Amino acid sequence: MAKAKKPLEELQAAISEVPKSIALAPPDLSLGCDLLDLHVSGKIGQAVSPGTFLWLHGPSGSGKSFHAKTVMAEAANSDIYRDHRFVVIDGENGSNFDTAKFFGRRLADRMELVEVESLDHLYDKLDEIFAEPAIVIVDSFDSWMPQAAKKKLEDDKKRRAEGKEPDGDYGMAHGKIHSNRLRLLIPSLSKTNSILAGISQHRDNVNKANPYSPKDVVPGGRAIKFWSHIEIETQIGTKIKRKINGVDTPIGDNIVVKVVKNRVNGLRLSFEEQFYPTLGIDNIGTSLSWLEANKYITQTSGRYSLPFLCDKSYYREEVISKIEDGNLENELRSILEQGYSDYMSQMTVSRKSRYE
Numbered sequence: 001m002a003k004a005k006k007p008l009e010e011l012q013a014a015i016s017e018v019p020k021s022i023a024l025a026p027p028d029l030s031l032g033c034d035l036l037d038l039h040v041s042g043k044i045g046q047a048v049s050p051g052t053f054l055w056l057h058g059p060s061g062s063g064k065s066f067h068a069k070t071v072m073a074e075a076a077n078s079d080i081y082r083d084h085r086f087v088v089i090d091g092e093n094g095s096n097f098d099t100a101k102f103f104g105r106r107l108a109d110r111m112e113l114v115e116v117e118s119l120d121h122l123y124d125k126l127d128e129i130f131a132e133p134a135i136v137i138v139d140s141f142d143s144w145m146p147q148a149a150k151k152k153l154e155d156d157k158k159r160r161a162e163g164k165e166p167d168g169d170y171g172m173a174h175g176k177i178h179s180n181r182l183r184l185l186i187p188s189l190s191k192t193n194s195i196l197a198g199i200s201q202h203r204d205n206v207n208k209a210n211p212y213s214p215k216d217v218v219p220g221g222r223a224i225k226f227w228s229h230i231e232i233e234t235q236i237g238t239k240i241k242r243k244i245n246g247v248d249t250p251i252g253d254n255i256v257v258k259v260v261k262n263r264v265n266g267l268r269l270s271f272e273e274q275f276y277p278t279l280g281i282d283n284i285g286t287s288l289s290w291l292e293a294n295k296y297i298t299q300t301s302g303r304y305s306l307p308f309l310c311d312k313s314y315y316r317e318e319v320i321s322k323i324e325d326g327n328l329e330n331e332l333r334s335i336l337e338q339g340y341s342d343y344m345s346q347m348t349v350s351r352k353s354r355y356e
Contacts (some may be wrong), residue, residue: 017189025049025193027264028080032070032301033281034333035271035290036257038340040230041264044333051190053227057200057218058234063255063275066097068137068233070281071102075135075195076110080241084194085134086111089122102280116145118230123181126196130185133192140199141220148172175221182227200224231261237272252276284320284329287336295337306335 027041029048048071056064057276075081088111100108114129116122122144129136146263159165189196200217218225225231240252258270259337271290274282288304291297297348298305308331309322325334 055228059202062234076107119144120147143249179223186227229263233258
C-alpha cells in the first residue's frame with residue numbers, strides 16, 4: 001500500500017506542476033479602438049501582448065463579444081499572427097455577427113468554431129489548442145456546467161422517475177475548476193505566443209447585504225480576475241438617437257468602458273465608446289466625443305473645427321466623412337495622442353524619487 005503524502009509534500013508536488021511564468025512581451029496588438037488602446041497602454045495600436053489573458057465582462061448586449069472579435073480581427077490583419085489559429089468557443093451561440101462584414105474577410109476565412117460539452121472539457125480543449133500559437137475567444141465562461149454537475153442532473157432525473165427524491169446538491173464547483181485549471185493554463189500562453197479572450201456575463205445580485213451592495217455580480221469565483229492581465233467591464237449607457245421621419249429613434253448606444261485591471265501600465269480609467277448595431281465600434285466618433293468632452297476640440301452650433309480641415313468647420317457627420325474620404329485618420333490620431341498626453345500629465349503626481 002502506497003504511503004500517504006503529508007500535506008507539505010502534497011503542496012510541494014502541486015507547486016512543481018505549475019508552469020513557470022514568462023514575462024509578457026511588449027504590446028503589439030490593438031484592441032480595435034484608439035481610445036481604448038490609450039487607456040490600456042498609452043499607445044495607439046499597442047495594447048495586447050502575446051501571452052495575454054484578456055477578460056471582458058458586463059451585462060447582456062454591452063458589446064463584450066464584439067470587442068473580443070475585434071481583437072481577433074486586428075490579429076488576423078497583422079503579419080505577426082499569420083501562423084496563429086483563430087478559434088471561437090461559443091457556448092451561448094450568441095456570437096452570430098456577419099464576420100466578413102464587421103471584422104473582414106481575413107478573419108472570416110481563418111476563424112474556427114469549436115464546441116465543448118462541459119467546463120472540464122473546455123479546459124481540456126484549451127490545453128490542446130494552446131499547444132501551438134492560437135488566439136481563442138471563450139464566450140462565455142458561464143455557458144458550461146462542470147461534468148460532475150451534469151452527471152448529478154442525470155442521476156437526479158433517474159431518481160425522480162423512480163419516485164425517489166434526489167439527495168445532495170449539484171456541486172456547481174465553477175470557481176474551483178477555474179482556479180485549478182487557470183493556474184496551469186495562463187502561464188503557458190507565453191510559450192506559444194497565444195492570447196485568450198474570455199467573456200463573463202453579469203448576473204443580478206440577489207443576495208445584496210445592504211443597499212450599497214453592487215447591483216450585479218460576476219459568477220465564477222475569483223480566479224478569473226486573479227489570472228487576467230487586462231480586465232475590461234462594459235456597461236450600457238445612454239441611447240444614441242437620430243430623428244427619422246420626425247421621430248427620435250435609437251440607433252446605437254454609448255457604452256461605458258472601464259479598464260478595471262491593467263497589467264500593462266497599471267492605470268484604471270473609463271470612457272464612453274459609441275457603438276452602433278449597423279456598424280460596430282465607431283472609432284472616429286468615439287475619439288471626437290472624448291476630445292470634445294475634454295475640451296481639446298471645440299464645436300459651435302454643432303459645427304466642429306479641426307486643424308487639418310483647413311480651419312473650416314463642419315457638422316459632426318460631415319467631419320467624419322471628411323476624415324474617412326481623405327484618409328485623415330492618422331491626423332485625428334495625432335490630435336488624440338496629444339490630447340491624451342496632456343490629460344495624463346495633469347493626472348501625474350510629481351515627487352522627488354526615493355531611489356536613484
